[in-house]
Structure formats: structure tokens, C-alpha cells
Amino acid sequence: MVFIGMDHGTTGISFCIMSDDGEVLDVFKLGREESKKGLVSATEEITKRVDLDSVKLMAITYAMGDGINQILPTDKVEDRGILSIDGAGKVTGGGTSVFSELESLDIDSIMIPGLHKDSNSLNELFRAAYSHQASPEKVSICYNGLKETGWSNFIVADISSNSVDILIENGKIKGAMDACLGAMGVVHGPIDLKMIRDIDEGKSSANDCFSHAGAIKIAGISGKVANVKDVLLEKYRNGDEKAKLAIDTLIMTVAMEIAGLDVICENEIEGIVLTGSIGSAIEPFNFEDEINKYFKNKYHLKVISKESGAIGAAQIAMDVYNGKEEILGIEVNIS
Template sequence: MYVGIDHSTTGIKVAAIGDDGELTTAFRIDRRNVETAGAFLEVLDDRIGLSRVSLATVTYAFGNAIDEIEGIEDVPNRGTTDLVGLDYGTGAGATVFDRLYDSAVPTVVLPGVHRGLDTLHAFFRHYSALAGADKVASMRYALERFRAEFDASGAFIWVCASSSCMAGLVCGGRLTGFFHWVGPVHGWPDPEAVRRGVESDFEDVFMRCGLLPRRGADLTDVHDIADRDLLQSVYWSTLMNVYALYPFARDLGADGLDAVVLSGRLMRRERPFPLGRRVYEACVDLAPVRFAEPYTSAQGAALVARDVAAGADEVLGIPVGDVPGGRDR
């Protein structure tokens, strides 16, 4: 059995798949339970059985200290260069990572999207980091789920509307581009945010630049956004990411797009604003639009574990290092 583990704003998401890649279980653990009790391995053993895990993949933060998929025991600082601006150095994600590190569960760590990935178009290496490893895992899910619709040189855009609004471009099975500007919780700093950071600290600067904090709302409001205007802003942010990536597909040799894959819990919202339906209508002229199911990041991480165990040299163009559980390396 292969397991994927992702920490998100709403909780720790876990998915398990068999050798055939079929999902056997997926569930979410409340972040607070992990942070206070650290009971992650106990829950995993109860729900799945630790002895049944052939290989697990964990995602953590930006994942910008590694350029390859590596064994957890070889990853420094949980795979991050630093946590400036992220404000979860001691949260549930860190707890899960450390529990896995100290356990006997064979585990690999997935890089995030950052300038060190050779697979990226040169334009996207301007920023030192663009997104966490969970987004890479989600794109691996999209490639698997809709593989029948892509030819070997095809291209698709995966787009997420959740705590963040992000989109990634995959061409010929390789991660080649990524955009992230602003979402409900996270956003890139502007001069005002930099000034405030200098005056106080940078620990949570990215958490202060999203749509919710800029409106003075509590970040817990992300669990049930009822503001129609805010959801419309999420819609525009989502479209900006998709349409900004589209020209790169042609520049990289793709003959148009094979699909646009919509992901994230806000894509499933109908009230007070039908976000997913509106994005569908705006993108359907670019390519066939497909909706992803829940737990895509955890499922994608589980698929990465299966890839590694099968002896894959790369996943989405990201090299696989010398890791435990990999065969024929």
C-alpha cells in the first residue's frame, strides 16, 4: 500500500492506494488534534495499518531546499530553505513530518515549485519559491486521473481555488510553469506588507496578504466563505492564473491544451457564488474542463510513492534520488 500525506489549512489529509493505483481510503485529521496530541501515527495505524505501508510521501511547506524526491532521513530542515513568512514552523505539518522522520515508515519527501527545478520554463525561475509540494502532488493526481486525454507531448493546466489560488502547467508529462499571486489566505507581499514586516516581523507575512486578512477577516473564515464579493475575487484570481499560463503551452511546443483541471474545495461551491461553474464557463473555450475530486494532493502524493517504489527515474520531470523503497536504482 502507498500512502500520501499532505498538510493543508483545513487539516492533515491522507490517502492510500494499492499497487493498481486505485484509491482505498482518504480522510482528514483535524490539525488541532495533531498539534496538541501529536497522535498522527496512532491515527494512521488505526485507519491504515503502519505495517501495510510500502512507501509514503509527505509534503511540507515550500519544499525549496531539495531539487529531487528524497528519503526523509536525508532531507535537511524538513526540506525547506527557511520558513520566513510562512508561520508554520511548529504547527501540525511540522509535527507530522517529525513523527514520520522518527518512525519506521519508509517515507520520501517531495520538492515544491521553486527556481531549482530544471523542468521549469526559465521565466518561472525568477521567484525563489512559488508553491509547496502539495501542489506538485495535485498535478501528479491530475496527470493520472485524466491521462487518457493527454498524448505524450500534450499539455494541461491544473488550477486550484482553496486557501490559495494557484495554477500549474504540465507539458509532455513535465511540470513546466506555475503562477500564484493571491488567494483567500495566502498572497505575495506588496510594499505595504513589507513595511509592516519590517516594523514587526516576517513570520507570517504571506498569511497577511490574502483576500481574507486584507478585509480584516479571521483566517478561520476560510472554512466557510460566505462573502460573494470575496468569491468573485477568487474567480478573477483563478482566471488570471489559467490565462497567464496558456501562452507558455504553445511556446513549449504543445498544440493547444488537452484539458483544464479544476481543483480545490471552493471549486465545489455553488452559494453565494457558483465559483466552479463560472470558471468552467470561462475556460471551456480553451480546452475541455474537468473537475478533480477531493483529497487530490494526498492522492497525488500516494501516486508519487508508487512511482518511486516502481523504480521511476523522475516524476513530472523532477528527478528521484536514491531513496528507501525504490527498486532497481
């Protein structure tokens, strides 16, 4: 008996296969461009790793997840659980093709919602302030963080193509800061005054600004989303001053966002969970050490796998299958 978790990430779609005792059996990733072009198949990759008859439940994350606010059976979710794919970063179609493959499999599956204004589980102040806070894989990342640490009051910092920081209080997600609001990621970041002017003057779309507002803006790097992180890190490794400034700025904005979430937590923060391809990095810089320069050992820092989105989704699938009725405050409705 196994469970599968799927992370609909920015650069690719990751899967975790987990045994019924919680052991991670395998994690693999499909590139978005390759999926769209039919060069890789989710069905083939899954079936060569596991007998489909042994899969008891699969948990899926997809796009913004703003069309649902409960964990639901996939076949009961309309429009794949999203209101729109516009204005949400670069759309390649790779995630859509993978979702279509998963729908055709004879596997029971559930969908995890994103965090947004209609999420009844969130603090009402966050819901009033922000229409969207985080996509569904951030929920599974937080669940993996909870499983790894056992903490009830903590902040998850997921730093990768985008940066999203999430506050968990009393074991429930209180709220989050989305990539377009505060901290920079490698690719995405907040839209500032210059970008607003460029949008108003017709020089760029809001989505294009958002998709070039991360560290790559400072480093002067452009290209495919799947490649720019490696270019940035190689430049940093070679001593490029703009790349170093870009990484240092990214880390500073993440530190500010974490500190802001700490301020509004009514309980004492037990620690900070770091994840994502940058948040878990140990070279060419150690992200944990670099961000701790701001925190000065105030927090206990815990680095978890950069594949925490897929792993956490598999953990959600397993716990929902075993009867859990809520995940981080989000209602499970599979009846």
C-alpha cells in the same frame, strides 16, 4: 500491499491510503492545532486503518520543500528538505509534530520537493523569475491531475487557503505562480502597494500581510486559518455583499493567472484541472461555472478531488516503488 501519501496543507495534514492496484482505500485529515496539542496522533490514525507491515512506501510533502530538487528517501534529506519556515504563512507546529511521528514509524518513505529556483526540472525562465513557485503538495496534485485526465499539456488550478496555478507541458511541470505573486486564495494573496507601504512603515510584517491578502481581506474576516473559509462561505450563502465581492474577485484573479500561463505554453492546452476546497466547490457557488464565465467554454474543465494532494502523493509512492525514474520531469533518486 498498500501505499500512503501525505499532503502537508495549510489547514491540516491529509493522508491517503491506496491499494497496489491504485484504489483509494481511505483519506483522512488531521488538524494542525490538534496535532500540535497532541489531541490527535498520525501514528494512531494510520495504524488503526492499516497494518504497517503492509505499507511498501509512503510519500511525504513538507512545508516549502525548497531544500531539495529530487524525490529522495526521507532518511537522506537534511533539515526536512526546507531552507527556512520563516515568511511562509502561519506556523502552528502541527505539521512538524506529524513529521516527527512519521520519522519514528518503521516505514520506507520518500520526500517530494517543492518548485523553486534550484529545481532543474523547471523551465529556466521561471527559475530566473521566481525564487519559489510552489510547495511539494502541488507536485502531487499535478500528478493526480495527470492520472485523472491523461493530458500532457494542461494547467492545474489549486484554489483553497491559497491559490497556486501550475503549467504542465509535454507531461512535465514547466513552472507555476505562487500564492504571493498573483491569484488570491481564501487566506493568502499577493502583496500589493499598500502592504509594501505598511511593511516599510513598520505597521505589519510581510508574512502577516501575505497571510491576510486573500478573499478574507475584502470580506473583512479575521480568525484562525482553519475557520475563516467556513465563515466566508456562510456569509456568501447569506447574501453578504462583501463576501460575494471577495469570492468574485478571487475567481477573477485565478482566471487571469490561468490565462497568463496559457499564453506561454508552446503547445495547445488540453484543459484546466480544478481542485482544492474552493476549486472543487459546487455550493454555495459552482466554481467551475463561475470561472467558465471568463473562459467562455474555451477550455475543457476537469474537477478532481479536493484531496488530490494526498491522493497524488500515494500515486507517486506507488509508481516510484514500481520503478518510475521521474515524476513530471522531477528526477527520482532513491538508490
